[in-house]
Amino acid sequence: MAAAEPPEQRAAAAAARFSDRDRDGGVVPVLPPPPCRQIRGQGLSCEYRLLFGPAEADGVLRRLEREVRYLPDERTKLHVFGKWHSIPRRQAVYGDPELRYTYSGVTFSPEPWIPVLDHIRERVASVTGHNFNFVLINRYKDGLDHIGEHRDDEKELVPRSPIASVSFGACRDFVFRHCESRGKNAKRHIEPVTLQLAHGSLLLMKYPTNVYWYHSLPVRKRVLSPRINLTFRKVMAIDK
């Protein structure tokens, strides 16, 4: 497990988004640029930063726990190796009403946006410059809840669009593994990249991360409290 290096470049580009020009052409800061850590590897390109301070994140988490409506367990069962399983987490789907989203063979219509989700979505947009029209929410009630290795490569995503992953609650390990270094007869040996996704954090996964890298949230038995993760996406409106 190798933690990725945080190269300190792009400061100027980041600052530019959080500033404006005055009459004489001088740069006037509008907001301080939030510190941002670059996560880089072969085909791996992410940005990690805190999106909410601890107190604000606490408030958002409480509102999420009160207001988010999760899909019933029977709608999210999976057939794996001949057996039906409940997924080891709970899921909710919110977004613009005309959109559809297919996950593991099941198509979902999103619930309409609610204020707490709009608040997070607007914060993400102000920091990243990207507007998202859809969010998949996963709630991991404790360290036994998890998700296996997968890529977010659904075909209804806008090609090359980033995915913004916002986390609240328990800090959990998040593991990236290169597609060619998985399993017994891996073609290559590329070290996994492990991140800790903190309360109030944003991980922006940029193209082509999801082409080459699987990610997972492994079991962590010592974690006893819940984590809620929101992955904001750009979904194409076209569907049959």
Next chain:
DNA sequence: ATGCGGTCAAGTGA
């Protein structure tokens, strides 16, 4: 129409 590639979670042992 058909064949093929990729997927998911749980259980086991190191």
Next chain:
DNA sequence: TTCACTTGACCGCA
């Protein structure tokens, strides 16, 4: 406690 590995029916796509 964590991790690698094994297990196959089903779906989407060419």
